[in-house]
Amino acid sequence: MWQLLQIELFKISRRPRTYIAFAVITALCLVFQFAFKMDGESYLKLMLQNVDLDFDLDKKKVINGYFMCYIILNTLLVQVPILVALIAGDSISGEANMGTLRLLLTKPFSRTQLILAKFIAAVIFTTMLLLWMAVSALVLSMLIFGVDDMMIFRVKGDASQILLIQQDDVVWRYVAAFGFATVALTVIAALALLLSVFAENSIGPIVASVCIVIVCTVISNINVPIIDKNIKPWLFTSDLVGWKGFFYIKVDEEGVPIRGSLENWPAIRNSLFKLLANIGVLLGTAIWVFRKKDVLS
Amino acid sequence: MSPIVSVSHLSKKFPGLTAVDDLSFTVMPGDVYGFLGQNGAGKSTTMRMLLTLIRSSGGSIHIFDKELAANRHDILRRVGAVIEKPDLYKYLTAWQNLAIFARMSGIRPAKTLLMNQLQLVGLADRAHDKVKNFSQGMKQRLGIAVALVHDPSLIILDEPTNGLDPQGIAEMRQLILRLSNEMGKTVIVSSHLLGEIELMANRMLIINKGRKVVEGHVAELLDPARTIVQVDTPDTAAALRVIGDSAWAARLKSSTPLIRIEMHRNEIPALAGILVNAGISLQGLVPKHSLEEYFLSLTTIPGQHVATFAD
Numbered sequence: 001m002w003q004l005l006q007i008e009l010f011k012i013s014r015r016p017r018t019y020i021a022f023a024v025i026t027a028l029c030l031v032f033q034f035a036f037k038m039d040g041e042s043y044l045k046l047m048l049q050n051v052d053l054d055f056d057l058d059k060k061k062v063i064n065g066y067f068m069c070y071i072i073l074n075t076l077l078v079q080v081p082i083l084v085a086l087i088a089g090d091s092i093s094g095e096a097n098m099g100t101l102r103l104l105l106t107k108p109f110s111r112t113q114l115i116l117a118k119f120i121a122a123v124i125f126t127t128m129l130l131l132w133m134a135v136s137a138l139v140l141s142m143l144i145f146g147v148d149d150m151m152i153f154r155v156k157g158d159a160s161q162i163l164l165i166q167q168d169d170v171v172w173r174y175v176a177a178f179g180f181a182t183v184a185l186t187v188i189a190a191l192a193l194l195l196s197v198f199a200e201n202s203i204g205p206i207v208a209s210v211c212i213v214i215v216c217t218v219i220s221n222i223n224v225p226i227i228d229k230n231i232k233p234w235l236f237t238s239d240l241v242g243w244k245g246f247f248y249i250k251v252d253e254e255g256v257p258i259r260g261s262l263e264n265w266p267a268i269r270n271s272l273f274k275l276l277a278n279i280g281v282l283l284g285t286a287i288w289v290f291r292k293k294d295v296l297s
Numbered sequence: 298m299s300p301i302v303s304v305s306h307l308s309k310k311f312p313g314l315t316a317v318d319d320l321s322f323t324v325m326p327g328d329v330y331g332f333l334g335q336n337g338a339g340k341s342t343t344m345r346m347l348l349t350l351i352r353s354s355g356g357s358i359h360i361f362d363k364e365l366a367a368n369r370h371d372i373l374r375r376v377g378a379v380i381e382k383p384d385l386y387k388y389l390t391a392w393q394n395l396a397i398f399a400r401m402s403g404i405r406p407a408k409t410l411l412m413n414q415l416q417l418v419g420l421a422d423r424a425h426d427k428v429k430n431f432s433q434g435m436k437q438r439l440g441i442a443v444a445l446v447h448d449p450s451l452i453i454l455d456e457p458t459n460g461l462d463p464q465g466i467a468e469m470r471q472l473i474l475r476l477s478n479e480m481g482k483t484v485i486v487s488s489h490l491l492g493e494i495e496l497m498a499n500r501m502l503i504i505n506k507g508r509k510v511v512e513g514h515v516a517e518l519l520d521p522a523r524t525i526v527q528v529d530t531p532d533t534a535a536a537l538r539v540i541g542d543s544a545w546a547a548r549l550k551s552s553t554p555l556i557r558i559e560m561h562r563n564e565i566p567a568l569a570g571i572l573v574n575a576g577i578s579l580q581g582l583v584p585k586h587s588l589e590e591y592f593l594s595l596t597t598i599p600g601q602h603v604a605t606f607a608d
Binding site for chain 1: 345348349350351352369370371373374376378379380381382383384385386387388389393397398400401402403443
């Protein structure tokens with residue numbers, strides 16, 4: 001198994017397409033950082049136009065490394081599933097397309113081992129991608145913009161909110177958020193892997209994975225009670241953005257943020273369990289289908 | 298001596314199609330076993346079942362005296378295979394491909410082992426070139442090296458000469474014979490060309506529409522004493538009179554529309570001699586084995602000319 005995993009990682013590392021994802025993330029982070037360095041205050045003005053502030057806001061202090069990373073994650077984590085699907089969707093179908101699948105399966109290991117090795121390799125790729133994102137979006141932003149207290153703008157119900165997190169209370173939230181995002185993106189990897197088992201070329205599972213994510217995300221954003229109640233709880237995309245929960249800090253009765261607190265830990269925990277259950281079902285199905293599959297490619 | 302491969306009443310059904318039907322055969326140690334059939338006859342399906350790529354619908358497969366499904370890992374550790382095209386990782390070098398598949402086969406590949414394998418198939422000087430730059434023949438040879446890298450006892454090659462030029466076909470044939478004669482491997486090789494199997498195999502099986510047609514030793518099945526010679530002449534009546542007065546009269550198989558006589562291949566010059574001496578205009582004497590005739594009838598589409606097999 002370890003042998004197989006090493007080989008899978010070696011193959012991933014040797015494919016040029018692997019590095020497209022890292023290049024895309026770096027480029028997008030740099031674009032964000034450049035834009036905010038040049039004209040971040042205009043963005044703040046736009047955000048705050050509907051917020052009544054009863055205090056003076058030092059806009060230069062607000063646009064710091066922590067704030068920048070949150071802005072980047074908010075935008076990029078919606079796109080990263082495409083990059084994960086690019087690798088995981090190619091896992092089995094790519095081998096079938098190249099004709100190497102039949103050779104692989106004549107080797108003395110089981111199909112379950114092969115799927116698990118491919119899945120773990122995809123998870124490692126996803127983790128590396130997020131680590132790289134952490135470097136590009138967080139560390140680089142901290143170097144460019146410095147660090148200060150982190151301000152979050154949030155729409156809750158009909159009201160806009162500003163949450164303030166003290167700078168020494170931020171880092172653990174990012175660690176937790178990146179950890180959560182890894183689990184969330186692993187669902188995409190498991191979905192793409194499952195679709196990959198059925199196909200004999202890579203395009204189909206990659207496009208299908210992305211389409212499923214897009215459709216489910218759109219439905220997750222429709223705010224109609226009947227959908228809220230009956231459909232959204234079943235969609236994994238409703239839980240993909242659960243990482244944000246680590247930045248929603250609890251406030252006391254006087255509206256003062258409580259250090260080290262989370263506004264709704266049970267919701268985050270439930271999202272995490274649902275994502276893990278999704279991974280289990282998708283991966284289990286992929287193994288079941290692949291074990292029964294006749295290899296005709 | 299017990300067989301290396303023993304297949305009994307094997308079948309494979311796909312929706313609306315029976316690809317393999319009640320197929321039984323045995324492969325003995327040291328055999329180059331030819332698996333012959335037209336395209337779609339069920340050769341590849343059978344080979345894929347031998348390698349667990351396809352699940353059988355019925356019957357049993359024993360390899361090395363063990364039931365395949367229950368001993369898959371142990372058996373596959375001792376089997377090397379190239380199924381159809383030897384597709385490898387194009388973005389990796391020959392060396393990297395070989396090393397990967399060696400490790401997958403459960404061995405730690407030493408540099409000398411990898412280089413020896415590449416030398417065996419004539420690719421030592423291209424070891425560090427990416428496979429995407431290889432010709433079809435080179436890929437085929439690298440595929441053989443991959444199949445051999447873990448020193449298997451049984452090698453399964455599905456249509457190994459497909460897509461090769463004549464020189465490549467000859468080289469592949471030599472390599473297969475070396476595997477058997479010099480390295481003592483048992484080889485199962487499939488082809489849709491009888492001539493290919495005749496030149497490589499000592500035993501063979503003909504399969505048609507998923508069913509066994511005949512199995513046996515090539516020397517017996519393609520016995521030169523049972524060659525059918527077709528006499529091609531515009532003077533059919535005169536030729537028949539000459540043949541009727543000769544020692545081959547009793548071995549005349551047909552007289553219309555074509556004259557066909559069963560004889561030893563070595564007797565063909567003598568037949569040509571008496572016909573020419575009798576003043577018969579002879580356009581040709583075409584030797585065919587009865588098995589070849591039969592196999593041609595399987596592969597010939599009515600109205601379409603099919604080239605004869607190499608002698």
